Amino acid sequence: MPATTLSSISGAALSGYAGYVGRRLAQFLIVVFIGINIAYLVTHASPIDPVEQSISAVTSFGNTAPDAIEQMRNSLRELYGLGGTPVQQYLTFWKRILSADFGPSLSAFPTPVGTLIVRALPWTAGLLAVSTLVAWVLGNLLGGLAGYYRQSRGLKLMGVIAMGLHPIPYYILAMLLLILFGFIWPVLPISGGAAMNLPQSLTPEYVWSVLQHAILPALSLILIGVGSWFLGMRSLVSNVLAEDYVVYAELAGVKSWRILTSYVMRNALVPQVTGLAMSLGGIFNGAVITEKVFGYPGLGSLLVDAVYAGDYGLVLGVTTVSILGVSVGVLAIDLLYPLLDPRVKVG
Amino acid sequence: MAVFLRDLLRYRAEFRIGVALVAAVLLLSVLASFSPYPPDSVYVVPPDLPPSLTYWFGTTSRGQDVFWQLSFAIRNTLLFGGTVALVSRLVALAVGLISGYKGGWLDRVLMSVNDTFIVIPLLPILVLFYFVMRDRISWLMLALIMACFGWAYDARLIRSVVMSLRQREFTQTSLFSGMSTRQILTEEHLPYVMPILFSTTMNNMVWSIGLEVTLAVLGFTDINTPTIGGMIYWANQHTAMVAGIWWWIAFPTITVIMAFIGLFLLAVSVNAHIDPRSRLWSVGGAS
């Protein structure tokens, strides 16, 4: 074999990876572009003026002087770029988003929307990252075992439980947990991000309190996640088991633990990584409602409360940040993907 | 088709359970037509009564009979899911078929848009939508906008099925034997796409009903049309759990969980049945 082969192999692999990264970046930009445009369309194509909406929401809480309302209307119009031609409006919209400037929050005036979002973001990011990771790892591990040890009674039972858990929407499960641990067996905090009386610092008491408060929201995200990864992995594994390289390794007497990990699970994990990227948006939806149920101080609670308070800038800001955040998460997974699958397509 | 259903019923316990659950839920929704009370009137029965022989599932704090209210709610909820599924099916089929058969740049463009719709977090956008629409939001409007978002995942599935069908030998054979494209599509390929279409419909209903419940519970839908989520919303408004009116929340929750699990089981059992490998396991035949 000519010695050139190897250098050409690694050369092709490199340009393949560069091309892959380029395509993923392009897809990332497309997602953000389409997402933001949908947000624009939703806010601007509706027959109802969001500014009037905000004003009516604010004024419904009490009497406000007419000239104060007029002043508010003008500043809102200016803030949300609802003046000028549609093209101007569209450009203003993008300018605000690119400069991450959503103006002051109406409900927490005069705190800027950006500050509120930055305050809430770590809670959501932490909750989502931990629970998604735990659910993914646990679900794939158990699902992989269940696909490999088809006869195990315990794993079969787990399959039945997963089938029952997976289709339940996040809200219902969160509510069931809330009832269980809030009313029937009250052992865990059911609301908030940490105990109110503790100062926000890195003291052991505070960290412990944060962890305690995260258990129920995380648990409801994890339970549903584990169910779906479990079912997906189980059926993937039963497909991989029939692949030539697995059958061959079995014939060769490769240790069964090795076959399970390096051959079966390792290959079945590849589509599960793609699956993780694809379901990130759905998981985020789940986090929004779960946060609301448990009063967790993240983006989800912020969003829902902003709607109740009629805070247009905050709703738009959280929506935009959500689209961006999920897209970044998807991009990160996409960029890590070649680590797991060397066959990143060159074409 | 009849053989397909018979085999499913005979060999798949999941399918039997799924059919039973969905049938029970459907029966309840059909009963709505026989309700003695109109769905939107309140204080027609004494409030806060626990389940009894007169009021099977108890009554609400708003003076409604939970049983009859529930039958309206589940009917509307299922109709909602059905509408979303139907409309999104049209988009998913169109995109999946075009992408799968045409291929090339059109496929790449469509899949790029498709993947975008898969990853965009929908709940914030729906919340935004509610925020600008407020009271003008209607049941149908919500169903349509969800259908606009709920096609992407299934379009990808349909595309992959179509692409594998295109590779198969019988497609080439029928092509050479002079069948028209339309004939190949309807006579040769449709039978393979149908089960996928069915299972994605079930899954789509699970998805859209779940989102509707979520939105309704937050009060972000038309709360005057009784739906499962709407019932839980009103129960929460009256702090039913704290007040001990558990039946107001328990029965809608149980019903909707039955619907979810039933629909999901129908989807997985049909899916598993299409896969020839797992069909062999369950039927116990030889290769």
Add this chain to the structure above:
Amino acid sequence: MHADAEQPQRDQDAQPLLSVRDLQAYYQTSHAGVRRGIRAVDGVSFAVRRGEIYGLAGESSSGKTTLIKSIAGAIRPPLEIVGGSMEFAFLPGYGGLHRAPPAELERIRWRHLSYIMQGSMNVLNPVRRVRSSFVDFAYPHIGGSRRRFEQQVIAHLARVKLDPSVLAAFPHELSGGMRQRAALALATICRPGFIIADEPTTALDVVVQKEVLGMLRGIQRETGSSVLFVTHDMGVHAHITDRLAIMYAGRLVEEAATTEIFGNPLHPYTRHLISSLPRIGDDAPRQGLGGAPPNLADPPSGCRFHPRCPLAREICRREIPVMGESAPGHRVACFAVNQGERA
């Protein structure tokens, strides 16, 4: 057809490496309460000697895949061994891999017995480097330092004309032919006494096929392994095997040295197989075989070939012909042939 292979066989006749006796392997199914058996292998006996390439030929539903599955111990429901034994010289006393305890299996696998599969191109784990396959498969048997092991692998790769750099590559970075050769190296690295080759070259184009067969032959000569070589392709058999058995509908119908089979085929089915091979300068029209291969769930009575046989007579419908030696080393199961000789 290798005349030189005849010589060593004579001395080692006494102790074959594998002897299969009256093997019956059925697919047992119970469909709606009715038990049915597909008799894929029904009373097969043969022996593979040391250092020979023993060919097994037959069409796709002849049961040859079931036969090698049984020999390889890859027996999963609904496949069941109903009767008979398969005794390896290096695994005495168990009557088949499927009855051997796991510790014994671990001892002999790859060390004494290895496989080359039909999907040889796909036997390498697609997400790991080729090196790790060699480590997983062979290192537990070869042992020693990792460095010495690697040198041994590199030396062996050279036998199949592969560069050491292949070890660091992923399977998808290699061409089909390279993967095929890597798989061949993987199957032979431990110098196993017995190799089961199941349609190893079927998916390859003719040039690559010839190259791979040549390499297999070379390695087999060097290591003195026995090979059970299964393919439907009579041309490949002519090219590589020393002795050849023909299988039809779950039974052996003829067995002899490959040269003898091609030069003097006796069973009508064998004759048909050979006469359907293309030959240079022969432009006589090929004669097709009427009828279809039998349904093994309900095979024909007596000789299973009789419905399609041009020589079929009354006895063929009633009785099962046994393998009889028509000449030294040439066995055939056919009433027409055996009686014809008697008469």
